[in-house]
Amino acid sequence: MTTQTESTYPAGVNLLAKAIQSQLEKLKEINFVERFNQRDVTLWTENKDDQEEVAHRLGWLDAAENGGQTVKEAEKLLKEVLSEGFTHAVVIGMGGSSLAPEVYSQFITTHGEEQKNYLVLSILDSTSPEQILSLQKRIPIDKTLFIVSSKSGTTVEVKTLFAYFWEQVSQVDAKGAGKHFIAISDPNTQLQKLAVEKGFRKAFEADPNVGGRYSALIAFGLVPAVLAGYDGEKLLKQSLSLSSMPISINDAGVQLGVVLGAAYASGRDKLTLLADAPVESMGSWIEQLVAESSGKEGKGILPVDVEPLLSMEDYSTDRLIVYLRADGHFDERVSELTASNQPVFTCRMPELYDLAAEFYRWEVATSVACILMGVNAFNQPNVQESKDIAKQMLGVLKAGDDLEITEPLWQDETLALYGESAHKHVSAQAYLKDFILQGKSGDYIALNAFIERNEDNEIKLEELRKSLTRATHLPTTLGFGPRFLHSTGQLHKGGENNGLYIVISQDEAQTLDIPGEGISFNNLIFAQALGDTQALESHNRRVMRMHFAINSFNKTQLTDLFRL
Numbered sequence: 113m114t115t116q117t118e119s120t121y122p123a124g125v126n127l128l129a130k131a132i133q134s135q136l137e138k139l140k141e142i143n144f145v146e147r148f149n150q151r152d153v154t155l156w157t158e159n160k161d162d163q164e165e166v167a168h169r170l171g172w173l174d175a176a177e178n179g180g181q182t183v184k185e186a187e188k189l190l191k192e193v194l195s196e197g198f199t200h201a202v203v204i205g206m207g208g209s210s211l212a213p214e215v216y217s218q219f220i221t222t223h224g225e226e227q228k229n230y231l232v233l234s235i236l237d238s239t240s241p242e243q244i245l246s247l248q249k250r251i252p253i254d255k256t257l258f259i260v261s262s263k264s265g266t267t268v269e270v271k272t273l274f275a276y277f278w279e280q281v282s283q284v285d286a287k288g289a290g291k292h293f294i295a296i297s298d299p300n301t302q303l304q305k306l307a308v309e310k311g312f313r314k315a316f317e318a319d320p321n322v323g324g325r326y327s328a329l330i331a332f333g334l335v336p337a338v339l340a341g342y343d344g345e346k347l348l349k350q351s352l353s354l355s356s357m358p359i360s361i362n363d364a365g366v367q368l369g370v371v372l373g374a375a376y377a378s379g380r381d382k383l384t385l386l387a388d389a390p391v392e393s394m395g396s397w398i399e400q401l402v403a404e405s406s407g408k409e410g411k412g413i414l415p416v417d418v419e420p421l422l423s424m425e426d427y428s429t430d431r432l433i434v435y436l437r438a439d440g441h442f443d444e445r446v447s448e449l450t451a452s453n454q455p456v457f458t459c460r461m462p463e464l465y466d467l468a469a470e471f472y473r474w475e476v477a478t479s480v481a482c483i484l485m486g487v488n489a490f491n492q493p494n495v496q497e498s499k500d501i502a503k504q505m506l507g508v509l510k511a512g513d514d515l516e517i518t519e520p521l522w523q524d525e526t527l528a529l530y531g532e533s534a535h536k537h538v539s540a541q542a543y544l545k546d547f548i549l550q551g552k553s554g555d556y557i558a559l560n561a562f563i564e565r566n567e568d569n570e571i572k573l574e575e576l577r578k579s580l581t582r583a584t585h586l587p588t589t590l591g592f593g594p595r596f597l598h599s600t601g602q603l604h605k606g607g608e609n610n611g612l613y614i615v616i617s618q619d620e621a622q623t624l625d626i627p628g629e630g631i632s633f634n635n636l637i638f639a640q641a642l643g644d645t646q647a648l649e650s651h652n653r654r655v656m657r658m659h660f661a662i663n664s665f666n667k668t669q670l671t672d673l674f675r676l
């Protein structure tokens with residue numbers, strides 16, 4: 113085994129040198145390298161049942177070696193659909209089943225010269241009626257291939273979005289609807305059965321020994337990547353360049369994992385991601401991987417993704433900055449951050465196919481950081497809670513009953529506020545100010561918005577993030593629901609109790625029914641917002657829900673509401 117000292121680490125993290133050294137000693141003490149190479153599941157948990165699960169979650173270590181057949185089948189599929197005139201593809205999936213495809217899709221469009229035979233790939237991971245309809249407007253439905261992706265095959269968003277698009281496709285091609293759909297799922301799931309029943313064009317079986325968030329280099333990532341124009345063999349080869357076992361203490365993934373662990377041990381638990389535009393989506397993928405893997409048992413690394421650029425004095429001292437560098441746009445900013453005493457680690461991705469190695473680096477890094485933190489990187493014990501509450505609410509709505517909603521703290525014709533307050537106030541501003549000013553050093557503010565994820569809403573919420581940090585010096589996060597429930601949702605409930613959660617829900621202008629369910633997507637997204645709010649409350653989190661009337665969110669100046 114090679115020994116390593118902190119001096120082999122990049123200068124950007126010199127500030128963490130002592131902590132890095134002590135994490136390296138910790139790894140040596142536990143005989144990490146040998147045990148990792150033997151796939152010793154006790155590295156992650158002492159619980160026997162959990163160890164059994166971990167044993168079925170390490171398949172990602174062999175993904176690059178085993179992916180050849182999937183790539184061949186995906187290439188054959190691409191040829192076939194192109195020859196039949198298909199031009200577009202849409203991934204219907206959540207979390208691990210959709211975030212890597214989003215990264216693949218974004219990065220290749222910035223390398224147009226490498227994209228020869230391909231389908232225009234979009235991702236649908238929302239139950240917002242507006243978002244579903246706006247995607248539908250952007251695709252020629254008769255020339256679109258729907259990729260229904262779900263490891264478990266039972267995820268509610270995937271099932272309902274499939275039902276909707278199956279009906280839409282059937283209206284233009286009643287007999288041949290199945291030809292517009294493929295499935296990616298573990299063997300023998302409900303989704304695999306559905307694919308047979310409905311005559312899907314193809315169903316890919318994913319490796320069941322790989323968890324959702326570690327699936328970028330198996331069928332869930334590879335099939336959409338090939339359809340988007342990547343050379344699948346090249347992706348696998350690039351990933352192999354980093355992933356050939358046995359692992360060593362000097363490997364890029366181990367190094368990043370040690371930095372994450374050292375930052376966490378030094379109280380820098382806010383992993384601030386700075387990403388160049390071509391790889392901006394990589395931030396969401398890392399967010400899920402790191403938050404869902406580490407955020408449990410009162411611990412966790414909080415990814416702070418797509419944060420608006422702040423003045424140097426607004427960056428709190430609980431941060432580690434990681435720069436995802438594709439074109440060097442943020443080089444100057446990185447110098448400024450380093451000069452103002454922030455540790456910065458840079459991941460370089462100048463070439464398209466660097467992506468594959470980068471996915472692998474982060475998978476190793478996350479699993480190593482979790483060992484150092486003493487948490488199991490491969491389970492998500494709190495994800496089910498919001499889903500259960502939402503399911504129970506949908507049962508109530510299906511039975512034709514009304515949901516029981518607590519009295520608002522405050523209400524006018526555009527907005528209602530729900531939460532707890534020690535004081536009575538006469539304005540929404542005063543309640544919101546009280547809520548935010550509970551924040552103290554080490555806390556963060558999370559905006560959990562169950563609305564359409566589009567540019568206008570992103571800009572609006574970005575402005576709010578900026579003004580919240582300016583006033584409080586706290587980091588902010590932004591998650592669109594239900595997408596974030598499959599990502600940071602685990603950490604919100606299972607991690608440290610240091611978040612202030614602002615849940616945003618709204619009445620949407622248009623109603624969109626879910627075929628065969630007797631309820632609408634409007635009901636579903638609302639139940640998901642309420643379900644998550646209640647799950648957060650049950651963990652004694654500080655939560656304020658803002659519910660907007662139809663069209664009111666668009667018209668409200670959020671920074672006026674939050675006058676701090």
Ligand SMILES: O=P(O)(O)OC[C@H]1O[C@](O)(CO)[C@@H](O)[C@@H]1O
Pocket residue numbers: 206207208209261262263264265266267270324325404492495597598599
């Ligand atoms: O692929 P599935 O089974 O639909 O799950 C989607 C996502 O949901 C989660 O299980 C948790 O919400 C993620 O870990 C996973 O990536």
